[in-house]
Amino acid sequence: MLSKKNKEALFNPLSKDNPVLVQILGICSTLAVTASMEPAIVMGISVIAVMALSNVIISLIRKSIPTTIRIIVQLVVVAALVIIVQQFLIAFDYDVSKQLSVFIGLIITNCILMGRLEAFALNNRPWPSFLDGIGNGLGYTIILVIVAAVRELFGSGSLMGFQVIPQWCYDHGYENNGLMILPPMALITVACIIWVHRARNPELMEN
Amino acid sequence: MNKNSNIYQILYSAIMVVLVGTVLAFVYMALKPKQDDNIANDKRKQILSAIHIPTMTDQQVKSTYQKYITAEMLVDEQGNVVDSTANVAFEVDMKNNVKASDRKLPVLVSKLDDGTTKYIIPVYGAGLWGPIWGYIAVGADGKTIYGANFSHESETPGLGARITDDPDFANAFSGKTLYKDGAFKCVEVMKKGQQPTNGADYIDALSGATITSRGVGNMMQQCMALYDGFFKKIQTQNANN
Known part of the structure; x- marks a missing residue:
């Protein structure tokens, strides 16, 4: 079940081959949905689900896909899965679906999906592809949640919607940093995470 | 079979599209009732929020709505x-309603705890990117706004979307009046520092959301003006009592 190669497919994307930090995929949605933690987590779960399923489906039909229209086939599969996720969200978590409205649709254009389908699912069997999808989805989610935690803590003084910074701080002149809520701070936060990550993994540094 | 022949490609795409279409149609049909429920509940929450009933869990929404909204009606322009x-009134689809030439105007009557x-x-x-809508609660005098709630379909998060997200914006409408000296003068949304020339009440627009704010102002103006007959009737009734 978990041979060495499969383990690599599952665990490498968490750090050494992280889609956001190392492959620099999926930056757009990292900027968009990380103003607070709840949408970030839901977005992460949605991406994991869509990615694992689309990886498996593409891997299952990989031998039948005509190479000339493979991108179209990938897009149709991903788009269908995204619409299904969206319909489920509207039915079971309406508030979050309202918050994520546009971004769910944007999963289709999320570079991680197309990138992993092209690079992995087209050349591998379903089980490793499934693990690769889960691994990359998790790697993406971890970064999303870290960025969202930083931004929500300093931007709104809360985590998961619960007030963390106590009232007496505000009474003594502390103020939420409005800039943290705006997209540029997501970019800067991601950059800081990449900096720390590269510093700890010297083999990833480029000359 | 040659995977890159034209026939194979066309057949492949055709079958794929039919399959995917079937699956999507099935999912949509299966989830539709639950989705409609959620959308209706969300509408109820918006209406309740206009009379300052705080948001609650989904289970409570329906019963709370029935408790506070005591009557619903359609009125004509007189x-x-x-x-x-x-x-x-709840069932009225506002999108079609505002376009109709002979409008039947929806009114929800609510009785508060006091x-x-x-x-x-x-x-x-209309907002900047898409439709905006809201619910305006007017007091028993037929003049004073008691509360308001605004929603939008696709305004920019952090800018225009603040008409929903920033409670201060909707709350600013509370206590503003629609009538000055017996004449209809709808509360206006003005850029900070400016005042309406006709002496109407006004609230400050959201900075960075000029067009959405103007949209809210126009929406209030156009929609509330139609209720002039209805409000006048309430005012005369109040005067006679």
Whole structure:
């Protein structure tokens, strides 16, 4: 079940081959949905689900896909899965679906999906592809949640919607940093995470 | 079979599209009732929020709504009630309603815990990117706004979307009046520091959301003006009592 190669497919994307930090995929949605933690987590779960399923489906039909229209086939599969996720969200978590409205649709254009389908699912069997999808989805989610935690803590003084910074701080002149809520701070936060990550993994540094 | 022959490719795409279409149609049909429920509940929450009933869990929404919204009706522009069956105003699709030439105007009547009556008027207009709508609660005097709630389909998060997200914006409408010296003068949304020339009440626009703010102002103006007959009727009734 978990041979060495499969383990690599599952665990490498968490750090050494992280889609956001190392492959620099999926930056757009990292900027968009990380103003607070709840949408970030839901977005992460949605991406994991869509990615694992689309990886498996593409891997299952990989031998039948005509190479000339493979991108179209990938897009149709991903788009269908995204619409299904969206319909489920509207039915079971309406508030979050309202918050994520546009971004769910944007999963289709999320570079991680197309990138992993092209690079992995087209050349591998379903089980490793499934693990690769889960691994990359998790790697993406971890970064999303870290960025969202930083931004929500300093931007709104809360985590998961619960007030963390106590009232007496505000009474003594502390103020939420409005800039943290705006997209540029997501970019800067991601950059800081990449900096720390590269510093700890010297083999990833480029000359 | 040659995977890159034209026939194979065309057949492959055709079968794929039919399959995917079937699956999507099935999912949509299966989830539709639950989705409609959620959308209706969300609408109820918006209406309740206009009379300052705080948001609650989904289970409570329906019963709370039934408790506070005591009557619903459609009125014509002279203020005569033309239909007062249950749920008649709630079911109105504002998108089509504002376009109709002979409008039947929806009104929701609510009775608060302190016994006062509020008239909730649905409003519908255009923001920057898409439709915006809201619910305006008017006090029993037929003049003063008691509360308001605004929603939008696709305004920019952090800018125009603040008409929903920033409670201060909707709350600023509370206590503003629609009538000055007996004449209809709808509360306006003005850029900070400016005042309406006709002496109407006003609230400050959201900075960075000029067009959405203007959209809210226009929506109020256009939709509330139609209720002039209805409000005048309430005012005369109050004067006679």
